[in-house]
Amino acid sequence: xxxxxxxxxxxKCKHENRAAxxxxxxxGYPDIKTxxxxxxxxxxxxADIIEVGMPFSDPMADGPIVEAAGHVAxxxxxxxxxxxxxxxxxxxxxxxxxxxxxxxYNPIYIxxxxxxxxxxxxAGVDGLIVVDLPSEEDGELCLPALKANIDFIRLTxxxxxxxxxxxxxxxxxxxxxxxSITGITGSKITNYDKVEKAVKRIKSQxxxxxxxxxxxxxxxxxxAIGKHADGVVIASVLIKALGDSLENEKATKQSxxxxxxxxxxxxxxxxxxx
Amino acid sequence: MENNNLRNSLKNGPDENGNFGIFGGRFVAExxxxxxxxxxxxxxKAKNDKAYQAELSALNSTYTGRPSPLYFxxxxxxxxxxxxxxxxxxxLNHTGSHKINNCLGQILLAKRMGRTRIIAETGAGQHGVAxxxxxxxxxxxxxxxxxxxxxxxxxxxxxxxxxLGAEVVPVSAGAGTLKDAMNxxxxxxxxxxxxxxxxxxxxxxxxxxxxxxxxxxxxxxHELREQFLKVEGKLxxxxxxxxxxxxxxxxxxxxxxxxxEVKLYGxxxxxxxxxxxNGHAASMSGGKPGVLHGNRTYLLQNEDGQILEGHSISAGLxxxxxxxxxxxxxxxxxxxxxxxxxxxxxxxxxxCTKLEGIIPxxxxxxxxxxxIKLAPTMDKEQTIVLxxxxxxxxxxxxxxxxxxxEL
Ligand SMILES: Cc1ncc(COP(=O)(O)O)c(C=O)c1O
Numbered sequence: 001x002x003x004x005x006x007x008x009x010x011x012k013c014k015h016e017n018r019a020a021x022x023x024x025x026x027x028g029y030p031d032i033k034t035x036x037x038x039x040x041x042x043x044x045x046x047a048d049i050i051e052v053g054m055p056f057s058d059p060m061a062d063g064p065i066v067e068a069a070g071h072v073a074x075x076x077x078x079x080x081x082x083x084x085x086x087x088x089x090x091x092x093x094x095x096x097x098x099x100x101x102x103x104x105y106n107p108i109y110i111x112x113x114x115x116x117x118x119x120x121x122x123a124g125v126d127g128l129i130v131v132d133l134p135s136e137e138d139g140e141l142c143l144p145a146l147k148a149n150i151d152f153i154r155l156t157x158x159x160x161x162x163x164x165x166x167x168x169x170x171x172x173x174x175x176x177x178x179x180s181i182t183g184i185t186g187s188k189i190t191n192y193d194k195v196e197k198a199v200k201r202i203k204s205q206x207x208x209x210x211x212x213x214x215x216x217x218x219x220x221x222x223x224a225i226g227k228h229a230d231g232v233v234i235a236s237v238l239i240k241a242l243g244d245s246l247e248n249e250k251a252t253k254q255s256x257x258x259x260x261x262x263x264x265x266x267x268x269x270x271x272x273x274x
Numbered sequence: 275m276e277n278n279n280l281r282n283s284l285k286n287g288p289d290e291n292g293n294f295g296i297f298g299g300r301f302v303a304e305x306x307x308x309x310x311x312x313x314x315x316x317x318x319k320a321k322n323d324k325a326y327q328a329e330l331s332a333l334n335s336t337y338t339g340r341p342s343p344l345y346f347x348x349x350x351x352x353x354x355x356x357x358x359x360x361x362x363x364x365x366l367n368h369t370g371s372h373k374i375n376n377c378l379g380q381i382l383l384a385k386r387m388g389r390t391r392i393i394a395e396t397g398a399g400q401h402g403v404a405x406x407x408x409x410x411x412x413x414x415x416x417x418x419x420x421x422x423x424x425x426x427x428x429x430x431x432x433x434x435x436x437x438l439g440a441e442v443v444p445v446s447a448g449a450g451t452l453k454d455a456m457n458x459x460x461x462x463x464x465x466x467x468x469x470x471x472x473x474x475x476x477x478x479x480x481x482x483x484x485x486x487x488x489x490x491x492x493x494x495x496h497e498l499r500e501q502f503l504k505v506e507g508k509l510x511x512x513x514x515x516x517x518x519x520x521x522x523x524x525x526x527x528x529x530x531x532x533x534x535e536v537k538l539y540g541x542x543x544x545x546x547x548x549x550x551x552n553g554h555a556a557s558m559s560g561g562k563p564g565v566l567h568g569n570r571t572y573l574l575q576n577e578d579g580q581i582l583e584g585h586s587i588s589a590g591l592x593x594x595x596x597x598x599x600x601x602x603x604x605x606x607x608x609x610x611x612x613x614x615x616x617x618x619x620x621x622x623x624x625x626c627t628k629l630e631g632i633i634p635x636x637x638x639x640x641x642x643x644x645x646i647k648l649a650p651t652m653d654k655e656q657t658i659v660l661x662x663x664x665x666x667x668x669x670x671x672x673x674x675x676x677x678x679x680e681l
Binding site: 056067161 | 302305447577
């Protein structure tokens, strides 16, 4: 696969005059089989790009819902290798939908950066979002990833002023992820206008697509944000719905569909935004 | 020649990016980067500001009660029949530990930066109490994050914080200890970036915290050098301190790093013993380098890079990481880091109480246990200094429980 899947996905959405829809799945939550089925079902349900959360014991930027999901996954024996295996399994069925791995640096550091990039490339990973690697630490993973042709997607936030934005954009690739709030995952967007302004400000400084995540909960949110952003990420609502479907932390018959149903509904919202 | 010496100095760290060799750095979410960069530049300015330094110095002497005394522990020395043992008595500071040294430095900085809300994490509650104290003193609202387990085992300190006007938020994630409190404080900070100052309590976290906290705590070592030369006419042969995140230790070690004749020992929390998985909090003796809470450092972790919870009888040492400068000093071989078990610390706690009439904090008792091992192996003309980092009033209940006494 020499074609850049991320680029292609955004081109397709642009052609259809809509934002890309990007749901999140926490790898191994509540178990590998269920999270694999959710991931495998995403494209049919309207996902353009998939974000796969790599669980970490101490996820500093995540709220209680995403954190708890990761802890259940870890308790059930999820590892970075198993997450990579899930991506590889997905790739055998789908060669188009881009996969972004999202998580924290330590498990990658311990896996070994070169080893990780090799395995990620082989599995069919397209991009990485590593929350605790700001531009100041580009030498750790960002530059090696770019060399390995894996996009390194960086977060910008309401605290990223114009001066700082230059630094953040420097080695960014794939797309820019605008974190719509100062805070943790699971909080709610309160001001669409502010987000719109921020997206426009970032777009004036980069050719890369600008996607918005954190705080998108309803089809209306998705619609409002998808009007101006190039992509819309949703996570906590999906994890919450999945959590609600469990019995004694175990998946039920409804689990996979309870997530995919929301994905369908929000994907529709995004498609009606413009 | 002098340049050459400077280049070989162990005191040069960190570099501009906060690295001590491979350790340290700034591994934080982008939301926090602008804040950390601002803090770095403000701290640099404050360091060279005479008015700031004068205010800090005045508070150190009139509010904290510095300099803290250097005390010759005569009965302990006689009992162990080896090196002469001295205590650097940080436990006599206002609020009962070395933590106040750092809190005063940082609260003045927060004030300079116009921050109006202070947050902090705490383990033993000593840093929480010191933070709540300076917040009361400067009229700033204060939120303290504390693991739920620690809220229970350090109950007297929780009440003290509340009396001082702080809001104490128990954190039940994980094992409910210091690591979890730090996660929660970071989440608060990411959420309230506009008005909030994060007053980290140990020499760890993202740059510039490890260097800044060290600088504020280095007053311990500077005083010690002067006091010791006065009474003994030479430098001590050994200095011992306990290691949680490492602030009291780096504070007493730092000025002596290039004095190679002074042996330095850091006592880590050996808990139930290093061979018990997840049963200790000795990150350097029993962990390996990784990235957590903004810095690369030695961490207790599994083979997948997930952080372990660890265990120590002492809430202040119950942390799976350590400040990055200690990791650097471990690899350089300059400081000898040794594990001390819960049991050894408990014994040392009782010995000190009975022989010297000083109830040490369980944290400091780990250092004391190392002194008890070391002194008999040294000559009578030799000297050891223990950094007696805190008093043990807060631990009386915990110790009672372990000795089978219900209070
Ligand atoms: C009395 C005392 N000593 C030592 C410590 C450990 O911290 P540090 O290693 O930063 O000195 C604590 C922490 O709570 C403490 O209360």
